[in-house]
Amino acid sequence: HHLELPDDLRGKRKKAEVPGEHAGLPNGSPVEMEFRAATLAAELGGQAIQFDRWEAEFHRIDVVVTSTGAPHHILDRARMERLLRNRSARPLLLIDLAVPRDIDPEADRLPDVFLYNVDHLQAIADEHTSQRRDAIAQCEAIIAGQVDGWSEWDASGSGLAGRPAP
Numbered sequence: 001h002h003l004e005l006p007d008d009l010r011g012k013r014k015k016a017e018v019p020g021e022h023a024g025l026p027n028g029s030p031v032e033m034e035f036r037a038a039t040l041a042a043e044l045g046g047q048a049i050q051f052d053r054w055e056a057e058f059h060r061i062d063v064v065v066t067s068t069g070a071p072h073h074i075l076d077r078a079r080m081e082r083l084l085r086n087r088s089a090r091p092l093l094l095i096d097l098a099v100p101r102d103i104d105p106e107a108d109r110l111p112d113v114f115l116y117n118v119d120h121l122q123a124i125a126d127e128h129t130s131q132r133r134d135a136i137a138q139c140e141a142i143i144a145g146q147v148d149g150w151s152e153w154d155a156s157g158s159g160l161a162g163r164p165a166p
Helices: 019-023 030-043 051-060 077-084 105-109 118-155
Strands: 063-066 092-096 113-117
Touching: 077 105, 105 113, 113 118
Parallel strands: 063 092, 092 113
Antiparallel strands: none
């Protein structure tokens, strides 16, 4: 599966304020997580849904980002199939940031479901880094060719080396 994000979702990576630090709460507290989820959703023009309400709201959901500390999948293929029956056929983007994984990898095989986890995101980042390195190498080759050409021109006497000093 591959899903191309709309232009209005690309590059939306502002870091949310971390209220836990300001309120004396430990980093990662439930209040902080709810605030960060709500902040990110608002930046993307969406709405965060509390964990205990997500199944009831599933028919409205277009993007799911998970990052729990659960030792098992919180969303398996069977549950996803049941939830998809009550949802219109439109793309559903699942982003699983948890280790171990929150979402069963088999969910990615369902129609209109696009699952990405931290490994997928790392692979995408690595590919982009590789593309940038290739572009840098091409630029360096162009520059080297231009420098060589200028050096040959200059050494031929047509350039500065063939002119007397003022």
